[in-house]
Amino acid sequence: MTTTPELGVHRAVIGPLNGGNTHARVDLGFGVRVNTRLNLAVPGQPGIRHVRAWINEHGPDVAIRVTKPGPVRTSADLVDVDPPDLYRAAVVRVVDGDTLDTSLALGFGVRIDARLRLLGLNVAEKTTPDGVNVAAWVSSWVTAQDDQIVVETVKDRREKYGRMLAVVHGSRPGVPSLNELLIGAGMAVPYDGGTRDRS
Known part of the structure; x- marks a missing residue:
């Protein structure tokens, strides 16, 4: 029996950080990409220094898990997974x-x-x-x-x-x-x- 993979995980290219906020280009699949503002976090490690350390280690092309969608800014966790389709x-x-x-x-x-x-x-x-x-x-x-x-x-x-x-x-x-x-x-x-x- 297969298990259902996790929803809301996407690939994103992160722009320069301003606090925990950044502009990002998010790949939704099917050739569809959106430019959006993200408020980023590292699960279990609050603070901008953890976000900066994550991006320094993994680079700007990262996986994100949407935690709170929003009309102006979306909150997302940085995750170390290959996003499922x-x-x-x-x-x-x-x-x-x-x-x-x-x-x-x-x-x-x-x-x-x-x-x-x-x-x-x-x-x-x-x-x-x-x-x-x-x-x-x-x-x-x-x-x-x-x-x-x-x-x-x-x-x-x-x-x-x-x-x-x-x-x-x-x-x-x-x-x-x-x-x-x-x-x-x-x-x-x-x-x-x-x-x-x-x-």
């Missing part, structure tokens, strides 16, 4: 058993529309009885999440139809992903993107 999303439509239309929240008030293809599995075609059943099951699962999901994308990877490849997590952490549930229930078979066996 993880986003909150609203499901707009279940297209079929392995495809969802979503509105992804990239952070900092930015949203994009994205068609997702569930990574690592294949389901019956939507025109077959099994395909209809899988799509209905996925719709019920989405409804149980109040149409709110967490999407873990494979950065900049799309499949041949332009869909973004993703692992879809529910609204509660520590629960198997939709991808795992479909395979575990026998409604999908593992698929690595190669030629499908049609026998």
Whole structure:
């Protein structure tokens, strides 16, 4: 069972510090970057000297965890992690058993529309009885999440139809992903993107 990675972690390039405040260019993914003001901190180590020491050690290209979004300035902790490509999303439509239309929240008030293809599995075609059943099951699962999901994308990877490849997590952490549930229930078979066996 996979665990849900942490939301709100981004790469950022930090400008000169003024106290704990700085201008930063934050990478939200999908080629979207925002310029913003950040109030930075090092977790468990209050004070500007710890922020300066962190940036001196790690350089200006850092990972940040948003702790308090704000319209003028956002508070963020400096963290030593590789940011996951993880986003909150609203499901707009279940297209079929392995495809969802979503509105992804990239952070900092930015949203994009994205068609997702569930990574690592294949389901019956939507025109077959099994395909209809899988799509209905996925719709019920989405409804149980109040149409709110967490999407873990494979950065900049799309499949041949332009869909973004993703692992879809529910609204509660520590629960198997939709991808795992479909395979575990026998409604999908593992698929690595190669030629499908049609026998």
